Amino acid sequence: MEWLKSLNAEPLILGIAAIESSFGSQSSDELRDVLKKLAQTTIIWPNEGDFDMASQEFSRYKLSDSLGILDAVTAAIALRNNFAVATFNIKHFRAVLKLELIVPYERK
Numbered sequence: 001m002e003w004l005k006s007l008n009a010e011p012l013i014l015g016i017a018a019i020e021s022s023f024g025s026q027s028s029d030e031l032r033d034v035l036k037k038l039a040q041t042t043i044i045w046p047n048e049g050d051f052d053m054a055s056q057e058f059s060r061y062k063l064s065d066s067l068g069i070l071d072a073v074t075a076a077i078a079l080r081n082n083f084a085v086a087t088f089n090i091k092h093f094r095a096v097l098k099l100e101l102i103v104p105y106e107r108k
Contacts, residue, residue: 011086013038014077015045016070044083050076058096065095075099 013021018038025031054072061067067075071089075096078085084100087093093101 010042012042012044012083014074015043016074016077018043020070044077044081046073046077047080050080053079061095065092067092067095 018041021034021038022031025034050073053076054069058067058072058075061072071092074085075093077083078099079096084102085093086102086104088103088107090101090103093099
């Protein structure tokens with residue numbers, strides 16, 4: 001993917017996204033490729049504070065912005081680590097005002 005190659009630093013992946021990547025595999029070959037890539041990537045896992053922030057601070061966005069549980073935890077991890085989130089899911093994350101969102105590339 002050209003966008004990943006254009007980054008100045010090795011991208012990090014949140015644990016939730018890593019799990020979603022492996023569960024999204026459509027074949028054993030694809031799963032093997034995903035797991036190989038994940039093994040070469042730094043994965044950031046949620047901690048207790050992330051779950052607390054997701055439930056206490058972000059639950060109110062479920063009704064107004066359709067922010068889901070995994071997106072709320074992702075936002076909490078990103079805020080704790082001062083990370084931007086690269087996503088196409090701007091609609092759900094936009095409620096988290098301090099969260100920096102990056103659309104990695106224009107989809108065709």
